[in-house]
Amino acid sequence: MNEILIPGSRSEKFEVTLICFPHMGGNAYHYNTWTDILPTDVRVLTYQPPGRATRIRENPFYEIKSHVDHLLPHLSVVTERPCLFFGHSFGAIVAFECLLALRRNKFKLPNRIILSAAAPPSPNTLREACWLRTQSDSELFDQLVKMGGVPEQLLSYKDAFMPIMPTIRAELWSLNDYRFDPHNHEPLSVPLSIFSGQDDQAVSPQSMAGWMEAFSGEKNQVIFPGDHFYTQTQSSLVSKKILDLILSDLILLIKNRI
Secondary structure: OOOOEEEOOOOOOOOEEEEEEOOOOOOHHHHHHHHHHOOOOEEEEEEOOOOOHHHOOOOOOOOHHHHHHHHHHHHHHHOOOOEEEEEEOHHHHHHHHHHHHHHHOOOOOOOEEEEEOOOOOOOOOOOOOHHHHHOOHHHHHHHHHHHOOOOHHHOOOHHHHHHHHHHHHHHHHHHHHOOOOHHHOOOEOOOEEEEEEOOOOOOOOHHHHHHHHHEOOOEEEEEEOOOOOHHHHOHHHHHHHHHHHHHHHHHHHHHHHO
16 A cells, blocks of 8 residues: 555554545644554554655645545455545545445445535535635635634644645645536445534534435434544544444444344
8 A cells, every 4th residue: 555545553453444534735644643542453544645744745636536546446455344434624525536436336335434524515616716826825825724724733833834735725626626416426325424523614514414415324423522623632532433433333244244
């Protein structure tokens, strides 16, 4: 898997794999703490997109489809064993499209998908592109702050963001070009969990209910204290809830085998 799916520190013996898809500009290391919190039989793999962290020298993708094509050969192997997808913000869109691609290519699907802090599928644009065309990287950063797209603890590190702003700009363009009409697709039978931060100014918990139209199986929503980046401030609560879902899915899997 090289630098595409980055494993946590423990990955030798595992029963379940949690595959994480990070937010715009985020990287695999945002999920390292989950490896320390979750039990040793849960392996954490995180997608490391080009243009970020260890892949900073690679050109970023300008289309969601490019991320999916990049990931599909690796995901088709991982999903042969019990696993869950967790996608946060931009990563939720990538995770969702990977799920559609796995089904389209008749690969095995994950046992559950968790979509976090992301606007639901729409046949219309997800982001207004006009300000992308004209703003400098510095102005784009300021706009992201206004949108609630920068963690509060990083607001004073604006200069450190400048090297990854081309990647963030590319990912914003990919969101602007992304379309999905749930009425033109057969609903997915994979169990769905929606995670939200109760004070998220970018994507409210109420607005995320639209995801349910794209799924026909078990569905639930969990709201955590915090804003758009509640996964960082509430990592213990989030990982505990993920573990609860893993255990319930494993029990169901065992029952279906009996």
